[in-house]
Amino acid sequence: MTSNTTDLESVFTSVVDDLVGLIKSQAIRLAAQLQLADLVKDGPKSLTELAEETGTNKAALYRLLYALANCGYFEEVEPEIFAQSERSYALRTDIPRSLHGFAIMHGGEEWQWEPWRNALQSIQTGKPVFPEMFGKDLWHYFKDDNPEAGKRFQKAMSSQSRQYELAIARGYDFSAARTIIDVGGGQGSLLATILQTYPAIRGTLFDRESVIAMARQSNLVDGLQDRVTLVSGNFFEAVPSGADIYILKQIIHDWEDPESLQILSNCRKAMKADGRVLVIDEIITPGKKVPPVIALIDLQLQLLMRGRKRSEAEHRSLFEAAGLRLTHVWPTDSTYTILEAMAL
Known part of the structure; x- marks a missing residue:
């Protein structure tokens, strides 16, 4: 000092x-x-x-x-x-990478701000306060209590995701794949970017029924209808089978280890023998600084749910428990890292 x-x-x-x-x-x-x-x-x-x-x-x-x-x-x-x-x-609504929805979500949503009233309790107990305050987890809150907030959340996530999608598409060589499935892929923005970058690939967008309904109404996959299949379902139960690559972007950080393991295991069961699972997320390494937004969002997750940002070693352990092995770690020209896993 x-x-x-x-x-x-x-x-x-x-x-x-x-x-x-x-x-x-x-x-x-x-x-x-x-x-x-x-x-x-x-x-x-x-x-x-x-x-x-x-x-x-x-x-x-x-x-x-x-x-x-x-x-x-x-x-x-x-x-x-x-x-x-x-x-x-960046707040204009008519530009491809608009942050308009992201600004509204982070500035005004009750589910974002109310948990901070009990933030000290979360730090003392190590447990999220959202479920106690709202009587259910965030996803059921979106589904049962506030579908409009859920729609705004999906739009905001798509808006935020578009800032980094090209870096992700260029940060990994998808050219050997014939089919990819974006598990929990929201409105399909990342999938569309990958398909536009690799014209020979076909893709499946897999998410909850309400999210897939939004994807059908959006224009994110316009011009790609002959190469994109929209499928609804629950990734805790099963995911579509037979793809070369399964993408999990910002998915397992929403869940504790048992739930994350279930998602990864379902991808392992569904993929081809030589298939790959790509976990795309921001990696936190103890003792190593990251851009403040990554650490702050991880802190927000502490209040909202039992998920968290993980280190490379923690991802490796999850992969192994799911019958996968971490084969490569690909940095991108963004805050995101691509962790590639194959069958053990």
Whole structure:
């Protein structure tokens, strides 16, 4: 620790910035809800215009935009005239890699924020607090209590996933495969990217019935219908058989070891003799730093469910228990790592 006064001032300023992070995320969420980035996509607009188009109070909207502009979201090019910035551009709804849905989910969903009220309990007991607070696990909450939140979750996950899909498709050589199955693949964004990158491959998107219904309504697999099969089911019971590659992207980190083992075992039973299972996730190694977002999402998982981000060694142990062996670890030009496993 330094004793330099200037350095200490900088440290304290940074800490204060972190402490008001809640306010920043809520402000970004409001910008997404009001679709402000869409409203200035064709050029700067006056505060009066923006207030009229959003149905908001002009003075209050200025305070929101002023706060956002000072955080790098939007730019006040003249007094009460606001333009797009690089960061606010990411909130547009009409761009391929939009973070609009992700901003709304992380800024405003009850299931995200309420568990933090009991965060200390989770740290003391080591158990998630969401099931106790909501009376069921997150997935049944989406299914039974708040299907609209579940839809927003799926859209947000697809939005977030699109930031890294090309890096994943290029980070592993899929060319030898004829068929791949994306297990728990959401709306099919990653599968579509892989199929677009490798035109000879056919793919199956496998997820819960409600998610597959959303995938049918989305345009993520447009132009690929003759190469994509949509199948609904429960990966704890079985997965479609006979594929060369089974993809599990951000799946087993949602579950404890017994559930993760069941998913991996079902993939092992279903795959061809020379098939492969690819676990695609962000790896946490004790003592090694990772981008803060990875560690923070892992902390959020602590509150929500019994899953967690795992180390390479922990993945290796799970593979072996499922009758698989870790054959290769492929880094990508993203935060994700691809862990390849084959039959023992």
